[in-house]
Amino acid sequence: MSETTLDARNLLCPLPVIRTQDRVEKVEPGECLLIQCTDHGVINDIPAWCRINGHEVLSIDEQDYEIVIKIRVGKTR
Amino acid sequence: MPKTSSDKPQRKAVALVSGGLDSMLAVRVLQEQGVHVEGINFFTGFCVEGHTHAIRKKDRDKPKRNNALWCAEQLGIKLHIIDVSEDYKGVVLNPKHGYGANLNPCLDCKGFMVHEALEWMKKHDFDFLITGEVIGQRPMSQRKDTMPVISKESGAGDLLLRPLCAKLLPETKPEREGWVDREQLLDFSGRNRKPQMALAEKFGFKEYAQPAGGCCFLTDANYSSKLADLWKARGEKTYEIDDIVMLKVGRHLRPRPHFKLIIAREEGETNFLRGYRRNYLSLNTISHSGPISLIDGEADEDDLELAARLVARFSSGRTSELVTVEVRQKNGESKNIEVKPLTAEDIPQEWYV
Numbered sequence: 001m002s003e004t005t006l007d008a009r010n011l012l013c014p015l016p017v018i019r020t021q022d023r024v025e026k027v028e029p030g031e032c033l034l035i036q037c038t039d040h041g042v043i044n045d046i047p048a049w050c051r052i053n054g055h056e057v058l059s060i061d062e063q064d065y066e067i068v069i070k071i072r073v074g075k076t077r
Numbered sequence: 078m079p080k081t082s083s084d085k086p087q088r089k090a091v092a093l094v095s096g097g098l099d100s101m102l103a104v105r106v107l108q109e110q111g112v113h114v115e116g117i118n119f120f121t122g123f124c125v126e127g128h129t130h131a132i133r134k135k136d137r138d139k140p141k142r143n144n145a146l147w148c149a150e151q152l153g154i155k156l157h158i159i160d161v162s163e164d165y166k167g168v169v170l171n172p173k174h175g176y177g178a179n180l181n182p183c184l185d186c187k188g189f190m191v192h193e194a195l196e197w198m199k200k201h202d203f204d205f206l207i208t209g210e211v212i213g214q215r216p217m218s219q220r221k222d223t224m225p226v227i228s229k230e231s232g233a234g235d236l237l238l239r240p241l242c243a244k245l246l247p248e249t250k251p252e253r254e255g256w257v258d259r260e261q262l263l264d265f266s267g268r269n270r271k272p273q274m275a276l277a278e279k280f281g282f283k284e285y286a287q288p289a290g291g292c293c294f295l296t297d298a299n300y301s302s303k304l305a306d307l308w309k310a311r312g313e314k315t316y317e318i319d320d321i322v323m324l325k326v327g328r329h330l331r332p333r334p335h336f337k338l339i340i341a342r343e344e345g346e347t348n349f350l351r352g353y354r355r356n357y358l359s360l361n362t363i364s365h366s367g368p369i370s371l372i373d374g375e376a377d378e379d380d381l382e383l384a385a386r387l388v389a390r391f392s393s394g395r396t397s398e399l400v401t402v403e404v405r406q407k408n409g410e411s412k413n414i415e416v417k418p419l420t421a422e423d424i425p426q427e428w429y430v
């Protein structure tokens with residue numbers, strides 16, 4: 001399964017969500033996307049955005065100042 | 078087009094969702110009538126929603142949710158967040174209808190957002206637009222005489238429906254065509270929030286955001302004065318997204334008209350500002366612990382020394398004879414200078430932006 005990475009570091013919410021939204025448009029359903037962020041607001045916002053839009057959050061890996069969220073793109077856009 | 082139970086084609090409305098109670102109610106009123114609603118939310122760069130809440134370390138344990146996303150989830154609707162920050166500059170820099178109490182160009186802003194939503198609506202084949210506006214609720218954009226201005230200047234005309242006060246306004250196309258039943262729309266007006274709260278109760282909304290002022294930083298007096306200072310220092314009204322983000326971070330001191338210092342107030346801000354060292358000249362105390370500082374503007378050798386003395390004042394070496402400060406260029410080259418920290422009396426109040 002292919003996987004792409006989105007660098008959303010140093011962006012403040014809601015920009016990481018907007019960048020995720022724009023990138024997901026270009027990713028095939030079923031593929032995974034790794035989103036690297038530094039704004040801790042994404043821990044709430046990206047999962048909320050995924051729930052609304054039918055994508056699946058596979059993991060949230062929180063290191064000190066960096067958060068990596070892995071999502072699987074859903075079928076409905 | 079999907080059909081509703083009464084076999085009428087289901088109409089589709091796009092709602093401006095700010096994250097406040099009013100837009101939430103407006104959406105639900107239409108959902109109750111069987112309309113398919115999706116939300117749209119605009120990122121202008123000045124939104125209170127995001128930004129800074131997660132920068133300061135003390136706030137990290139309770140990261141704030143994005144209210145627009147949260148509302149959409151409660152309502153069971155999709156939310157499209159659109160970055161309009163580039164085009165929005167025209168609204169902030171040259172508002173045709175001027176500013177409100179601070180640098181908030183509310184009337185132009187609303188017209189702009191409705192226009193953007195209209196374009197989205199056409200592109201995605203939706204039928205009409207809704208907002209949670211209530212007559213008389215906001216001094217500038219939500220008055221009986223300014224609401225038609227928004228409809229007209231945005232180009233939306235009678236495709237713009239305000240479900241919460243529709244009964245007090247002329248009939249719109251969705252009402253005329255029977256896409257929605259005007260009788261079931263509302264007649265809210267004024268600043269009294271009781272009718273909204275009662276309706277929230279009826280719909281079972283237990284928790285909702287209660288925005289204190291407007292929906293953006295431009296209604297904030299401190300923020301607006303920092304933005305005005307930026308324009309004055311540059312001799313023209315311009316800004317980039319980095320500028321307006323920076324206005325929310327750190328202490329801002331302008332010791333000379335041509336440069337200001339942005340000094341981190343705590344660890345979270347230090348880490349955040351560190352990420353901007355390639356965009357700004359930066360200062361860091363070496364001999365003592367202290368916050369990172371960025372310089373916005375042009376600074377010569379004398380200015381750098383003054384800046385270093387100021388930065389030393391905010392370090393743990395403030396009472397020392399000398400403090401070593403690293404001055405780092407955007408390209409990463411750096412040199413150390415030794416300076417005597419300024420005293421509190423050396424720093425005039427006017428330097429604080």
Ligand code: SF4
Nearest residue numbers: 182183186291292293
């Ligand atoms: S408060 Fe800000 S976002 Fe809201 S209408 Fe006024 S300028 Fe626009």
